[in-house]
Amino acid sequence: MTTKRIPVIDGLFSDTADGTRLLGSRCASCNVPYFPKSSLCHNPDCTGSQMEDASFGPHGTVWSYSIQNYPPPPPARYDEPYKPYALGVVDLTDGLRVVGRMAVDDPESLKAGCKVELVSEPLCTEEDGTEVITWMFRPI
């Protein structure tokens, strides 16, 4: 029996043959990346408004990271009993600085500047066993 997996929010990321990608958009005029998708460009120095779908990842560099030592308030989701997790800010090679959980067993192994790749991993499990998936970064 295979476990059912659902994304935490639809349309934010997808798994492709060569890894996980974030689904966003990019301004055709000024090249600014947006995640999630944006229907307009918000760059005050850009007068263009033609947005193109874009996918981001999978490679990036850790800018900073932290460990969430206490259970976060709603609408965050986690399985009981609570287990602290690592999160980080990652600079993707395509110019997007993005937040996400870090898929690491030992948070002590994290360093700013370390190389990571996008993955999709369980955030929590529903009562019926369905896994709720989000994007994460795994050191490579």
Added chain:
Amino acid sequence: MRDVAVLGVGMHPFGKFADKSVTDLCRDAVVAALADAGVQWRDIEAVAAASSRFSGGKGWGLNGNDVVEDMGSTGIPVYNMSAGCAAGGNAFNVGYALVAGGIYDTILVVGGEKMPKGFIQTSGVEEETDPEFLRQRCVGMPGPSFWALLCRQRMEEFGTTEEQLAKVAVKAHQVAVHNENARFRKEFTLEQVLGSNMVSDPLRLFEICPVSDGAAAVVICSAEKAKQFSSNPVWVAGSTVATMSFDDGLPRGLAGVVPSGKSFHSEASTAVERALAQAGAGPQDLDLVELQDNTVYYELAFPEDWGMCKPGEAEHLLETGETLPTGKMPINPSGGFLCFGEATTAMGVFQVCELTWQLRGEAGARQVPDAKLGLGQTLGLGGNGTAVVLKR
């Protein structure tokens, strides 16, 4: 533009006051500010108030209206300003602008708050178009983790140690012992701070400000009016409000652009830069600063961001006592948010009170010797930043 004076200041002590309403807290602060200014309630021509999300205000942030009804409805205009944790600073700026612009002569600025227990909760908005909702649902990144990310980045860039972070808290409590309005007036040892629970690694419980109940009020007026009451008032040399810039290096939602330079709190830097320019002063001219120390990180990073010292120098200045009231770069002689706790919307007004006491030489055992020029700074949700420069 007319010169604006701070005529009177008042504060309700910070803490937890189960038996008092936010209106009770504000009343104490307002009555104290009026008495300090030597004016009557009837002399107040307008009120600029910080809007609270947490207490009073009839659920609409009408906190200034609560104050006016409580003091006695005189028909005066009320401006309720909303800017998250920067609302107090924002209200001060609006009051300042109305006096400087010649609309009114005498204005009351007030901020008061009763905070719910525990860490500040998210907005409750559950829409997939809301960036804050997405950040919490998909990642789980409450406020302190934001500060933790900034702090870890500094540790990796400058080699800041956990001991140095803890020393900021030790220093804050060392000065707050002398402040009768502070909530925590007990000295902490380095071991006690380092022994407190990790909240968002690398930040510990005693390195993050709690939430508090409290209120602060100030009476500001035109130079002409000030002459009737004081021969030597404190002056507003600069008052500004700013919002974050598009290329800010700290994503407030899920993502941003990888920035070309290092700018994490552009709303704060911009407000401070403009306030100093307005005052005709440089960052090195400041005799003291009251900055928003939600966490120890800010007390190290902000003075560098604003050019008060060199990047990476803050830890050394801390460890050699230079950030104490008697040092060459005094930071938060009040004890700051760490020792008061954050009564969110009151904080910008709280800072004006402390700066005024310092510039008058009335700060007792926490006095910065011969203080002539002081800076206050707040920042709030939505990328709001405020700054005020007061001078003697």
